[in-house]
Amino acid sequence: MRARAPFGFAVETESARDDLLKSAQPTARKRETLAEKSIRAHALAARLAGLYGDVECPLIHRNTFELLIAVMLSAQCTDAAVNKVTPALFARYPDPAALANASISDIESLIRTLGLFRAKAKSLKRCAEQLIQDFAGAVPSAMDDLTRLAGVGRKTANVIRGHAFAIPGIAVDTHCRRLARRLGLTRQQDPAKIERDLARILAPPQWTGFSHRLIIHGRRVCYARKPNCAACTLSALCPSKS
Numbered sequence: 001m002r003a004r005a006p007f008g009f010a011v012e013t014e015s016a017r018d019d020l021l022k023s024a025q026p027t028a029r030k031r032e033t034l035a036e037k038s039i040r041a042h043a044l045a046a047r048l049a050g051l052y053g054d055v056e057c058p059l060i061h062r063n064t065f066e067l068l069i070a071v072m073l074s075a076q077c078t079d080a081a082v083n084k085v086t087p088a089l090f091a092r093y094p095d096p097a098a099l100a101n102a103s104i105s106d107i108e109s110l111i112r113t114l115g116l117f118r119a120k121a122k123s124l125k126r127c128a129e130q131l132i133q134d135f136a137g138a139v140p141s142a143m144d145d146l147t148r149l150a151g152v153g154r155k156t157a158n159v160i161r162g163h164a165f166a167i168p169g170i171a172v173d174t175h176c177r178r179l180a181r182r183l184g185l186t187r188q189q190d191p192a193k194i195e196r197d198l199a200r201i202l203a204p205p206q207w208t209g210f211s212h213r214l215i216i217h218g219r220r221v222c223y224a225r226k227p228n229c230a231a232c233t234l235s236a237l238c239p240s241k242s
């Protein structure tokens, strides 16, 4: 009887699946098939889930509007830096209508400790105006609608969809990009293409958690300059281990 591999690839038996996983151990000599890569990706996802469990959004927020603003502010900034400025920002401008009517200079004064604060202030105001004009003041859930908003790209949209609407999405930031490449799950550089490659080998229920856990692993173990392979739980499944 045929068993189903995690993402729809047929495997004859459980032992055949084990053999396939063994054969999917990355080597420099052998090129992985898509089915092998999918099985390895699910094994990586299981290890990451065991390591980091449920992922909470580290950005302080009370509703979807505040989450959207906080994620927009987090571009090229630490979450801790964003969490320092958002309480005052949200107290002064608690909803899209208030933010749409704010002056750019006042928004700038509230977020000036963050990188790119001038561009971010403009985007926040314009985004709030769009929410009022096009979405009756609510944050939309569709990818096309979200990415029409000023300052919102696919990464931000996927974070919002995953955390606020429980819609599977792969958020590709610098950590996710680096790890997906080191783990041999993609050869692409472009975030949208990396997202597409990961979506092909992982089941949708894995998307949100996998990308967020990959980000955590990049911050804690698989550093950009010197990955700590000796302490890495993923090393047996990683073609880049040193």
Ligand code: SF4
Binding pocket: 179, 182, 183, 221, 222, 223, 227, 228, 229, 232, 233, 234, 235, 238, 239, 240, 241, 242
């Ligand atoms: S084994 Fe090394 S390169 Fe691979 S994921 Fe772990 S830390 Fe990164």
